[in-house]
Amino acid sequence: MEQEEIVMPLHEYECTKCGERFELRRSIADRDAEYKCPKCGDEQPRRLCSVFGMVMSARPEFSNSGPT
Numbered sequence: 001m002e003q004e005e006i007v008m009p010l011h012e013y014e015c016t017k018c019g020e021r022f023e024l025r026r027s028i029a030d031r032d033a034e035y036k037c038p039k040c041g042d043e044q045p046r047r048l049c050s051v052f053g054m055v056m057s058a059r060p061e062f063s064n065s066g067p068t
């Protein structure tokens, strides 16, 4: 189950049109697939980087290992 965090890393994008920054969870294989800016719909946002390495430490809400 926790393996899903590894195969679906977050990728961060910045729209070159409106400057919107957003994150998408993509598998490694799909990271270059089509994606759009959620704000203006521009189809070629710039990929900033994969924040995969930061997911565990900086984004605990994605780790799903908390108490529930």
Ligand SMILES: [Zn+2]
Pocket (backbone or CB within 6 Å): 015, 016, 017, 018, 019, 020, 037, 038, 039, 040, 041, 042
């Ligand atoms: Zn945009």
